[in-house]
Amino acid sequence: MDIQLVQLQKHGDERGSLVALEDQRNVPFSIKRAYYLFGTKEGVRRGFHAHKKLQQMAIVVRGQCRFHLDDGKEQVEILLDNPAQGLMIPPGLWHEMYDFSSDCVLLVLANEHYDESDYIRKYEDFAMEKK
Ligand code: TYD
Numbered sequence: 721m722d723i724q725l726v727q728l729q730k731h732g733d734e735r736g737s738l739v740a741l742e743d744q745r746n747v748p749f750s751i752k753r754a755y756y757l758f759g760t761k762e763g764v765r766r767g768f769h770a771h772k773k774l775q776q777m778a779i780v781v782r783g784q785c786r787f788h789l790d791d792g793k794e795q796v797e798i799l800l801d802n803p804a805q806g807l808m809i810p811p812g813l814w815h816e817m818y819d820f821s822s823d824c825v826l827l828v829l830a831n832e833h834y835d836e837s838d839y840i841r842k843y844e845d846f847a848m849e850k851k
Pocket of ligand 1 (some may be wrong): 753755767
């Protein structure tokens with residue numbers, strides 16, 4: 721599977737670090753929505769969907785979590801623990817998130833507003849579409 725991890729430039733100096741996220745520059749789409757997950761309880765697994773059209777980029781700005789990615793052919797587990805790394809979640813990619821550290825803040829940028837009709841929430845529907 722072609723996993724797209726975007727390396728985000730870190731502007732660091734003796735004061736600390738800064739990462740900028742810019743529409744059509746290091747984020748390869750127009751950002752229309754941002755949301756973040758935090759305070760995720762131990763042992764929780766979430767996600768369990770793919771999108772029909774939505775483009776997203778996930779950045780763990782604090783802590784760490786793992787992603788389970790499935791393109792219908794291959795399944796991959798990936799650890800996100802670097803605030804200067806963005807994981808692209810293109811449409812048609814089944815994803816689940818798990819192993820959240822207690823301090824994890826997972827920021828997600830998206831190119832559209834929230835739209836439940838863009839979700840594929842049943843794995844069997846996802847698998848059927850991939851056939
Ligand atoms: P949910 O889809 O269950 O999150 P995940 O699939 O990442 O585990 O979303 C939880 C709730 O938040 C659900 O009621 C929908 C709502 N929500 C919004 O209102 N706007 C958003 O941008 C997102 C991602 C979710």
